[in-house]
Amino acid sequence: MKPGQLQVLLVAASILLGVGLFAPCMTLQPSYGNVTWLARLIDPDLVAPTTYSLLDGIRSLLTDSNVFIGVVVLLFSVVFPLWKLGVYWAATAQLASGQKPGAPVRWVNQLGKWSMLDVFVLAVLVVAVKGLPGGSRVEIEWGAAAFCASVLLSIYISLHITKTSAAPTEP
Amino acid sequence: MTEMVSTVKQPSPSPFFYVAPLLIVVAVGALFFMGGDKQQPEEGDGNKPSAEVKVGKDYYVLVTLMEFHPKKINGAKWDAGDSAPDIFYHLQWHDKTIFSTKNNAAKDVLIGKWMGLGADIKLSDLGNILKPGGKRLTPLNAIKAALISVEQDGELVVRAYDNDPLRDDFAGQCALRVTDLKQGDNEFFIDTNGHATRDRDELAKDRGGLKRLVLRVVDSALPIEELVKALR
Numbered sequence: 115m116k117p118g119q120l121q122v123l124l125v126a127a128s129i130l131l132g133v134g135l136f137a138p139c140m141t142l143q144p145s146y147g148n149v150t151w152l153a154r155l156i157d158p159d160l161v162a163p164t165t166y167s168l169l170d171g172i173r174s175l176l177t178d179s180n181v182f183i184g185v186v187v188l189l190f191s192v193v194f195p196l197w198k199l200g201v202y203w204a205a206t207a208q209l210a211s212g213q214k215p216g217a218p219v220r221w222v223n224q225l226g227k228w229s230m231l232d233v234f235v236l237a238v239l240v241v242a243v244k245g246l247p248g249g250s251r252v253e254i255e256w257g258a259a260a261f262c263a264s265v266l267l268s269i270y271i272s273l274h275i276t277k278t279s280a281a282p283t284e285p
Numbered sequence: 286m287t288e289m290v291s292t293v294k295q296p297s298p299s300p301f302f303y304v305a306p307l308l309i310v311v312a313v314g315a316l317f318f319m320g321g322d323k324q325q326p327e328e329g330d331g332n333k334p335s336a337e338v339k340v341g342k343d344y345y346v347l348v349t350l351m352e353f354h355p356k357k358i359n360g361a362k363w364d365a366g367d368s369a370p371d372i373f374y375h376l377q378w379h380d381k382t383i384f385s386t387k388n389n390a391a392k393d394v395l396i397g398k399w400m401g402l403g404a405d406i407k408l409s410d411l412g413n414i415l416k417p418g419g420k421r422l423t424p425l426n427a428i429k430a431a432l433i434s435v436e437q438d439g440e441l442v443v444r445a446y447d448n449d450p451l452r453d454d455f456a457g458q459c460a461l462r463v464t465d466l467k468q469g470d471n472e473f474f475i476d477t478n479g480h481a482t483r484d485r486d487e488l489a490k491d492r493g494g495l496k497r498l499v500l501r502v503v504d505s506a507l508p509i510e511e512l513v514k515a516l517r
Contacts, residue, residue: 128306132313151513152427158517199306204298 115274117210124203127267131195134261138165145249167257168192191261198222198268205275215279223272338435338466343505345401345516347384347430348374349470350499351445352396353456358494363447363454370447370456372397374498376431377442384431390448401430401501401516428516432505439463445495457495471500 143163146153153160166174168191175184201222205215338344351372357363363370373390375382391397433441441461447454459473459481473481474488474497482488488497503515 124306125309128309129313131306132310135310136314136317151509154513154517196307196310197303200303203305204302207298207302 115278117206117278120206120209120271120274121203123267123271124199124206127264127271128199130260130264130267131199134257134264135168135192137167137257137260138255139168139171139257139261140255141165141253143251143253145251147248150248165255168261194225195265195268198226198272202268202271202275205279209275209278215275219272219275219279223276226269226272336468338464338468338502340435340437340464343432343434344466344468345428345430345501345503345505345512346376346433346441346466347401347501347516348376348386348399348443348498349401349501350396350398350497351391352496352498353445353447354491354493354496355395356493357447357454358457358492360493364449369393369395370454371449372456373446373448373453375444375446377444378431378433378439383433387446387448387453389429392448399429401503402427402513403429428512430501430503430516433463435463435466437464441466441500443498443500445498455494459495459498461500466500466502468502468504471502473498473500 141163142165144153144161146161150161172184172188172192175181175187201218205219208215351374353363353370353372355363371390371392372394373386375387376384386399389399389403391399433439439462441463443459443461445456445458447456457475457479459475461471461473461481471483473483474485475492475495476482476487477489477492479492501516503512505512507515
């Protein structure tokens with residue numbers, strides 16, 4: 115794959131990351147079993163569905179005394195993916211000018227093992243599958259799919275960058 | 286594993302490449318914020334009068350708001366001292382009282398409000414309600430409204446009172462042709478002749494007694510979720 119094509123994929127991965135961070139990630143539909151209607155009478159907000167984006171979740175963690183978890187999620191779900199895409203973009207520019215990508219690509223690939231994708235997917239699945247009290251439901255929204263797609267696309271790009279940079283250069 | 290390390294210093298790529306993803310993500314975020322501003326839901330007009338009622342259909346009706354003048358029709362004070370009236374009303378249909386808020390009077394007010402839903406639960410009943418096979422508490426038995434059927438020439442009469450321990454003071458009434466009602470909130474003003482009118486300009490300003498009322502009409506055939514929303 116040519117560096118120009120990789121850059122197109124990087125634009126797509128960046129857009130998907132933006133969508134994944136800002137778009138609705140999950141919707142919580144509260145339910146109180148047989149007395150849901152009564153809860154609605156008392157306070158309609160009690161049964162109003164609430165939709166969160168990934169950034170909303172991080173903000174909630176940071177403001178609700180879960181600063182450590184919030185910072186970890188922020189680093190691995192926002193900062194690291196952004197840095198990774200930036201490094202890949204710089205690497206494709208180097209490949210386009212006939213240079214080999216530098217050490218940052220190796221660092222990113224090493225740190226990529228600590229990516230939060232698997233944890234994120236697992237957490238989302240556990241919340242979605244596990245029955246909540248009173249019949250409350252969690253629905254996964256399209257923002258989660260966009261985030262996962264961005265991470266998978268960046269993995270695909272990294273494989274091609276590694277492959278291209280490992281290929282012998284013509285004399 | 287060995288790696289080929291070039292001894293020639295490579296020029297660093299432009300910093301733009303590192304910030305490009307951030308710029309794209311910020312742009313996507315800006316689009317979301319702009320889109321979110323446009324999608325503000327319109328609220329608060331769910332009970333505006335809409336379709337007229339249909340003959341042969343059944344509707345829940347209740348007064349959600351009732352306002353009295355500061356004095357009775359005869360110009361006297363409502364209660365001893367400067368106390369405001371305890372407002373309640375009867376709904377009469379076919380000359381029969383089919384609904385009353387005498388036990389739920391709005392105390393010491395000139396404007397009384399009522400909801401179409403409410404559960405009369407005694408503390409002693411609470412345990413039974415929470416048991417799996419206990420007392421049933423359904424939306425239908427929580428509806429606090431009269432049920433009427435729309436007939437040609439049918440009439441609904443709202444009679445307003447001040448609740449007094451000795452004798453309730455009649456504050457006025459409002460006779461309405463059922464076929465003239467609309468679904469949602471119907472606001473009526475009492476004119477100088479004591480008749481109900483939808484025209485605010487015809488309101489009798491110094492008449493005393495009943496001043497205005499809002500009658501809510503809800504299709505009884507609505508799904509229970511919609512019914513709860515409409516009567517709330």
